[in-house]
Amino acid sequence: MNTEPQYDNEGSLIQAEDSQPKSNVARSSEKVPVALEHALIRTLAMLQQHNLASVDxxxxxxxxxxxxxxxxxxxxxxxxxxRLRAGGGDMLDASVEMISAKMGRSLPFAPIRIPFAGRLIPPSGLYEKHPDIALLCKLMLVPIAYAEDLDVICIASINPYFAEALSLSITEIVEQQTGLKPIVGIVRLDFVSWAKMCEKHFRQGVNE
Structure with missing residues (x-):
């Protein structure tokens, strides 16, 4: 019997009819927001659906x-x-771009790739005032590229599905806190720009 996890088109885990499949993979810490787990499962489903990754x-x-x-x-x-496919060699940039671009094209509105985003200044004040948003950005490695208070926010990532999920979470958080619905835009990054932004925003290298 096949006990490997399967995902539907919406990214939801499909449970076996007779029993729930057991997994050796540890679940996320309880301190990790549930939105991250949902975003991860949906991303994995899309990777399989678009023939970018096997179940293994x-x-x-x-x-x-x-x-x-x-x-x-x-x-x-x-x-x-x-990294699983290309290791840490010269093919890493190209591998990230291939996966990122194909994932982006699968969305109704494909995010534009911005090559100069790595030079933008981190919105330190926003991160400090809104630690819940900062935590999501840090764990998902999706930096805020631009912010005009909380009215207009632009987030950037190599992973369009993580960015989309984060945009919804930010919108929900801001609406709960202010009663206003922000405009949250998404841009796609190349690997080098993304790595630089993560280092600036989260003080974490993407190789760690």
Whole structure:
């Protein structure tokens, strides 16, 4: 009997009819917001649906991401998958771009890739005033590229599905806190720009 996890088109885990499949992969720490787990599962489902990763690949990626989250560090499944495929060599940038671009095109509104985003200044004040948003950004490694108070926010990532999930979470948080619905935009990054932004915003290298 096949006991490997399967995902539907919405990214939800499909349970077996006779019993729930057991997994050797540790679940995320209770301190990790549930939105992250949902975003991870949906990303893994899309990677499989678009023939970018096998079930075994996704299990390895999920274990790596959840392990980092459990340590309070950020992690991204696109980066993990690219490293699984290309290692840390010269092909890493190209592997990330291939996965990121294909994932982006699968969304109704494909995010534009911005090559100069790595030079933007981190919104330290926003992170300090809103630690709940800062935590999500850090764990998902999705930096805020631009913010005009809380009215207009732009987030950036190599993972369009993480960015989309984070945009919804930020919108919900801001609405709860202020009663206003912000405009949250998404841009896509190349690997080098993303790595630089993560270092600036979260003081964490993407290789850690």
């Amino acid at each position: 690949d996704c299990n390895q990626v999920a274990a790596s991401v959840r392990s980092k989250w459990g340590e309070g560090k950020g992690s991204d499944p696109v980066n993990c998958l690219a």
